[in-house]
Amino acid sequence: MTEDHAEEAAALWRAAGLVRPWNDPLGDFRRAVAGPASAVLGVVEDGPSEGGTLVATAMVGVDGHRGWVYYVAVHPSRQGKGLGSAVMRAAEDWLRDAGAPKVQLMVRAGNRDVVRFYERLGYTDQDTLTLGRFLDPELEQLRRELS
């Protein structure tokens, strides 16, 4: 996908329940499509709108060590039809082509049910804890207040 799809992708991510108040989905999209080490992959279906309708996404990136997948989303009206699996396979192909030997992703603690979706695709718990903080103090404060 290209910069032109930023608004449509952000709307899909909101509809799929992935966006939190401290997230910047438009900024995330634009950073991901700007450089060679990352991309946003999309499934576009024919529809009434010109250029089709975006119904699924996966953001991919390589950090030099591993491949990561973010923003795996299927529009609620199109879930349960194999699109999530298809976009994950496309993400794996992209990362393999980029030279990543391993793919990883994070699942929010409040979204544990979705682990079964990933397990069907061969993913397993890596027995690690993920720690993090915002580098922008204002965003870190907002996250603490709202989470």
Ligand SMILES: CC(C)(COP(=O)(O)OP(=O)(O)OC[C@H]1O[C@@H](n2cnc3c(N)ncnc32)[C@H](O)[C@@H]1OP(=O)(O)O)[C@@H](O)C(=O)NCCC(=O)NCCS
């Ligand atoms: C998770 C998500 C991407 C799956 O997409 P999808 O197109 O509905 O998935 P598929 O149709 O490819 O499903 C593949 C299998 O996983 C199962 N599955 C899908 N979502 C599941 C869920 N939330 N919990 C448990 N199992 C799930 C399906 O039942 C299916 O099983 P089957 O092969 O036995 O039929 C989609 O439900 C979604 O966008 N959810 C909201 C956003 C989200 O939570 N993203 C993940 C962030 S980590």
